[in-house]
Amino acid sequence: KNEVEQSPQNLTAQEGEFITINCSYSVGISALHWLQQHPGGGIVSLFMLSSGKKKHGRLIATINIQEKHSSLHITASHPRDSAVYICAVRSRIDNDMRFGAGTRLTVKP
Amino acid sequence: GAVVSQHPSWVICKSGTSVKIECRSLDFQATTMFWYRQFPKQSLMLMATSNEGSKATYEQGVEKDKFLINHASLTLSTLTVTSAHPEDSSFYICSARSPDRSPLHFGNGTRLTVT
Numbered sequence: 307k308n309e310v311e312q313s314p315q316n317l318t319a320q321e322g323e324f325i326t327i328n329c330s331y332s333v334g335i336s337a338l339h340w341l342q343q344h345p346g347g348g349i350v351s352l353f354m355l356s357s358g359k360k361k362h363g364r365l366i367a368t369i370n371i372q373e374k375h376s377s378l379h380i381t382a383s384h385p386r387d388s389a390v391y392i393c394a395v396r397s398r399i400d401n402d403m404r405f406g407a408g409t410r411l412t413v414k415p
Numbered sequence: 416g417a418v419v420s421q422h423p424s425w426v427i428c429k430s431g432t433s434v435k436i437e438c439r440s441l442d443f444q445a446t447t448m449f450w451y452r453q454f455p456k457q458s459l460m461l462m463a464t465s466n467e468g469s470k471a472t473y474e475q476g477v478e479k480d481k482f483l484i485n486h487a488s489l490t491l492s493t494l495t496v497t498s499a500h501p502e503d504s505s506f507y508i509c510s511a512r513s514p515d516r517s518p519l520h521f522g523n524g525t526r527l528t529v530t
Contacts (some may be wrong), residue, residue, distance in 0.1 A: 339519060347453075347506055349521035392458055404472070405458045412496070 309333050310405035312393050319413050325380040327409045329393030332374065334376075336401070340367050340378045341392040343408070352378070381411045418442060419511050421522025428499055428529055436525045437476045444489035445449030445511035449519070450482075453506040465492050499529040 353367040393406040427454040465486035
C-alpha cells in the first residue's frame with residue numbers, strides 16, 4: 307500500500323463544476339504539498355499546508371492532521387485547469403518527500 | 416516571484432555518453448535542491464536531495480555513481496547522468512527551497528532520450 311493515496315485517479319468534469327481531489331497519507335508529516343503538472347511537464351506548487359485551510363483564487367486546500375487527509379477543491383472549473391494534480395508529503399521522521407500517483411483532471415468546455 | 420530555471424529542456428544523447436542538467440534558482444538562495452525523475456504516466460520519484468556545500472543524499476535504489484549531483488553554490492545544482500543508457504530516458508525535474516521554508520519551486524523539467 308502506498309503511503310500517499312490519491313483519489314480519483316482520473317476525473318472528467320464540465321466547465322463550471324466544483325472539483326474535489328482527495329489525498330490520504332499514512333505517515334506523520336511536517337508538511338503537505340499540492341502540485342499541478344501541466345501537459346508539457348512543468349510543475350507548479352499550488353499549496354503547502356501543515357494545518358487548516360488555504361485559499362488562492364478558485365483553489366482551496368484543506369488538511370485534517372488527525373485524519374491524515376487533505377482535499378484540493380477547484381471552484382468554477384475551467385478547461386485551463388486540466389492538468390495532473392499531485393499530493394506530496396514530507397515525512398516528519400526522515401524528512402523525505404513522498405508522492406501520490408496523481409489525479410488527471412480534464413475539464414471540458 | 417521566485418523562479419527556478421532548468422536547462423536544457425530536452426536532450427537526446429547516444430548510449431554511453433554523459434549528460435549534464437542544470438538547475439538554477441534565479442532570485443533566491445536555495446540551500447536545498449531536489450532532483451526527481453518521472454516515467455511516462457507515473458508520478459514524481461525523488462532521486463536525491465542536495466544541500467549546498469555538502470554531498471547529496473540519495474534515495475534508496477538510486478545509483479550515486481551514475482547520477483552525479485553537485486550543489487556548488489546557493490543558486491546552482493547540477494545532475495550528471497553518466498554513461499547513459501536507454502533505460503535512463505525519462506523526465507528529470509528539479510526543485511528548490513529557500514531557507515525560509517517557503518513552498519517548493521520547480522524547474523520546467525528536462526526530457527532525456529537516450530538512443
